[in-house]
Amino acid sequence: MAAPVGFFTDTTLCIGCKACEVACKEWNGLPDNPLVFRDSYDNTGQLDHANWRHVRFIEQTTKNADKPIAWSMMSDVCKHCANASCLEVCPTNAIVRTEFDTVFIQQDVCNGCRDCISACPYGVIGFNSNTGTAQKCTFCYDRLQNNLKPACATACPTQSIKFGPLDEMRQTAATRLATLHAQGMSEARIYGEQEYGGLHALFLLTDKPETYSLPSTESAVLPSRNNIPGYLGAAVTAVVAAVAGLIAFRRRGETQP
Amino acid sequence: MPGEHFVVAPGWAWYILLYFFFAGISGGAFVIGTMLRLFGSAADKAASRLAFIISFPLLLLCPILLTLDLGQPLRFWHMLIDVKTGTPAFKVYSPISLGSWGLTIFGLFAFVMFLAAVGEGGYLRWRVLAGAGRVMSSTLGKAFMVIGAIFGFFVAAYTGVLLAVSNQPVWSDTWTLGGLFLASGLSGAAASILLLSRRRREAAATEGKLMEADRYFIILELVLIALFLITIGGVVSKVLGGGWILLWLVVLIGTLVPLIGEFRPALVRQLPPAVLPVLVLVGVLALRAVIIFSAQA
Numbered sequence: 273m274a275a276p277v278g279f280f281t282d283t284t285l286c287i288g289c290k291a292c293e294v295a296c297k298e299w300n301g302l303p304d305n306p307l308v309f310r311d312s313y314d315n316t317g318q319l320d321h322a323n324w325r326h327v328r329f330i331e332q333t334t335k336n337a338d339k340p341i342a343w344s345m346m347s348d349v350c351k352h353c354a355n356a357s358c359l360e361v362c363p364t365n366a367i368v369r370t371e372f373d374t375v376f377i378q379q380d381v382c383n384g385c386r387d388c389i390s391a392c393p394y395g396v397i398g399f400n401s402n403t404g405t406a407q408k409c410t411f412c413y414d415r416l417q418n419n420l421k422p423a424c425a426t427a428c429p430t431q432s433i434k435f436g437p438l439d440e441m442r443q444t445a446a447t448r449l450a451t452l453h454a455q456g457m458s459e460a461r462i463y464g465e466q467e468y469g470g471l472h473a474l475f476l477l478t479d480k481p482e483t484y485s486l487p488s489t490e491s492a493v494l495p496s497r498n499n500i501p502g503y504l505g506a507a508v509t510a511v512v513a514a515v516a517g518l519i520a521f522r523r524r525g526e527t528q529p
Numbered sequence: 530m531p532g533e534h535f536v537v538a539p540g541w542a543w544y545i546l547l548y549f550f551f552a553g554i555s556g557g558a559f560v561i562g563t564m565l566r567l568f569g570s571a572a573d574k575a576a577s578r579l580a581f582i583i584s585f586p587l588l589l590l591c592p593i594l595l596t597l598d599l600g601q602p603l604r605f606w607h608m609l610i611d612v613k614t615g616t617p618a619f620k621v622y623s624p625i626s627l628g629s630w631g632l633t634i635f636g637l638f639a640f641v642m643f644l645a646a647v648g649e650g651g652y653l654r655w656r657v658l659a660g661a662g663r664v665m666s667s668t669l670g671k672a673f674m675v676i677g678a679i680f681g682f683f684v685a686a687y688t689g690v691l692l693a694v695s696n697q698p699v700w701s702d703t704w705t706l707g708g709l710f711l712a713s714g715l716s717g718a719a720a721s722i723l724l725l726s727r728r729r730r731e732a733a734a735t736e737g738k739l740m741e742a743d744r745y746f747i748i749l750e751l752v753l754i755a756l757f758l759i760t761i762g763g764v765v766s767k768v769l770g771g772g773w774i775l776l777w778l779v780v781l782i783g784t785l786v787p788l789i790g791e792f793r794p795a796l797v798r799q800l801p802p803a804v805l806p807v808l809v810l811v812g813v814l815a816l817r818a819v820i821i822f823s824a825q826a
Contacts, residue, residue, distance in 0.1 A: 320537070357696060363626035364607040365618055383607045384600020386539035387625050390695040393534040404600030485535040495694045496622045498701055502690035506707030509749065510682040513715050516745035517564035521573065521738050 276373035277416065278438035279349065279425065279473040280445050283484075284452065284460070285432035286345040288313065288327055293347075295427030296325040299412065320398030324409035325349050325424050330483060346475065346484050347433055349424070350375065350396045350409035354469030357495050358388035358397060358408075366406075373438070374411040374472055382406055391495045393487050411472070438472060445474045452476075467492035534696040538825035544598035548591050549688045549817045552632075553714025554721055554810075555587040556685030559639055561718050561742065562646075563678040565735065567671060576735035578646040580722050584681070585643035588636055591684075609633065624691035631683045638677030645670075685714035692820070699768055699824035703760040706820065709753040713813045716746035720787075720809035727802055743809065744791045747784050754780070754816075768823045776819035783812015 293316060296302065302322045308315055314329040330344040352374045359367045359375055366381035367388060377388075377397075382405040389397045389406060397408045412422035420426075425435035434444060445462045452460040463481050464471030466489055481488050562580030565573045596605040608629035611618040620626040645665050648658025664670045689706030700706065723739045726732035758765055769777065787805040790797035797805065 318537070361623045361625070361694060363618065363620060363623045363629060364604075365611050365613065365620070366607070378613075381604075381607060381612055382601070383604035385598075385608075385625060386541065386600070387623070387691075387695070389537055390539040390541075390692075390697050390700075391536075393536060393696040395535045395537040398537065399540060399600060401600070406600075482533060487534050491533045493696075495696055495701065498693040498695075498704065499622060499624070499690070501704035502624075502693040502707045503686075505704045506682070506686035506690060506711055509708030509711045509753065510686065512749060513560070513682075513712065513746065514564070516749065517561065517742055518568050520742035520745060521564050521568040523568070523570045 274371045274416075276438040277411065277435065277472065278352075278441040279422075280434040280436075280441040280448075280476070281347055281349070281473065282432050282434070282445075282448060282476045283344060283346040284457075284476060284478060285430045286327065286347055287430055287432075288329060288343070288345040289429060290316070290327050291427040291429055292325045292424035292433055293323065293327060295423040296409075297322075299415070299423035300324065300410070319348060319350070319394075319396045319408070321400035321407040322398065324407075328484060330479075332479075332483070344478060344483070346477075347424070347428075348394075348484075349473050350411070351394055351464065351468070352409075352411055352472035353467070354471070355494060356468065357391040357393060361387045361391040361495050363387065370411075370413060370416075372411065372413075372416050374413065374416075376410055376413055377406055377408060379403065379405050379407070393492065395485070438470075441474055445476060448476055468494070534698070534701075536696050536698070538697070539695075541598070541821060541825065544594045546814070546818055546821055548594040548598070549710065549821070550717075550814050551587045551590045551594070552688055553685045553710055553813065553817075554717045555584045555591065555639065556635065556681040556683070557711075557714040557716075557718030558584040558587070558721060559635075559642065559681035560678045560685070560715065561722060561739075562642065563674040563681070564742075565738075566665065566674060569735070569738065572734040573738065574649070575729060575732040576722055576726050576739065578650045579725055579729065579732050580718070581639075581642040581646035582650075583718075583721055583725065585636075585639040588632070588639045588684075591632060592636075622694075624687055624694050628684075628687045628691060631680060631687060635677065635680035635684045638673070638680055642674065642677060682711060686711035692824075697824050698764045699761055699820070702762065702764055703757055705753050705757040705760055709750065709757055710817070712746055712750040712753055713816050716743055716750055716784075717810050717813035719743035719746060720806035720813075724803060724806040724810075740791050744788060747788050747809070750816075751784055751788075754784075767826070768819065771826075773819050773823045773826075776815045776823075779815035780812050780819065783808045783810075783815060 312329050316323050316326045319326045326348045328346045332342050334342045356375045366378045370376050384404040397406050400407045421435050425433045460478050463477050464474040558580045562577045565577035596602045645661040647653045648661030686707040689710035692700035693706050695701050719739050719742050787809050790805050
């Protein structure tokens, strides 16, 4: 098996140029987005079947009177979770883990049940009504197999998106965090070290995860957490219903069937 | 909040709503048919037959609806067979996977009991069905029904667990949906049998028992609705807000009016007899609709 790979996206370096989005679409042959004017430079909107990279423009008010509005930008992508919610619920085994430890949807196996969409806590997966399948970032699986960097990381002009062996990315992230902390940016933090068993897409954030539409570490829970309580609740209901049936349907001095 | 996620809705709509509705009633009808055989008297045989006779055709609708909902309907069999290995695709953590197998196995039980009921009732005079009544009353027949009823419980309930095993707000914030769909499925099944038994004189003998059972199932359903609303906590406004309150009103009418009618028959004496069971069925559908649609809005 090849070494696990990872992205490290440093949001402090992102300038919102969307080169990653364009490179991703170009390499993967994804359709363009319909022209929609939003109240933001973010006219991609969200990750979905046709957008596997999405540069979020997060507008926040500041206490600085000269600069009342601040932008945080983050190039979002599938996190390729170590414990992936989508992979856990997929009934057809269409979603698999590759030799690079990434999460991949086999298009010839997926039957479009969309359970993975309801499971992904990052809203990454979209349903392509043309192919009838679920689609998301493949981590440029075809490029990885040919020893090439993913298209987005190759195109990023500011090195905001870094790619490499996962351990190396973790080390790079830790070093960068230490540098920012030394410079007084105490709010900087790394996202993705603990969530879902460790993500293959690490992010350096300058605010709490929810600001970037990322669930907090405490909220990063798997769908399977509800299996036992759900079935147990149903089993208790079944027992109560059986007792109710016994009371309602019991023989009352009638002949036995 | 139990888990703040940033999910996208899966776009489960009408096919899934109808599937959940028919699965609940089919599973519930099989369970009621079995309980009538086990606990009831000879006079309840006709109602029990009716329960088995409606269970199988309603179950047949389920895979059709599920398949129509798929993006790639011709790949429906990928739910059961891993196409890469040729081995059974069985994932214990995935309720859709378990449910696909549950539906298939329950289908076998529902089909056999459908034939047995048709044979016992004399609706089909095939030689192979001649001894159906004797077999149904035997220990083996009863054991078969009990095992089938376990799968019936599962088919009626797992759809709720399927919703819960996700990261969608509302669905994943509660453990109650499996039990709630089971209770309402049983209530809908009792109402369906009641509705049909009024057209068959021999089954009308069980009417009182079915009404009593429905009363208990509705009470169970109301308790679980309360638990559902309590357990979803912070996202309760998503389910009760906006126009969804109208669907909840339909749910309340479909539970409280039949309940009041069964406790105080004088209050509903003026209504045609079919009204209360129909209200129950509309309530069962509305309950599933409000839970499926509001969480995805």
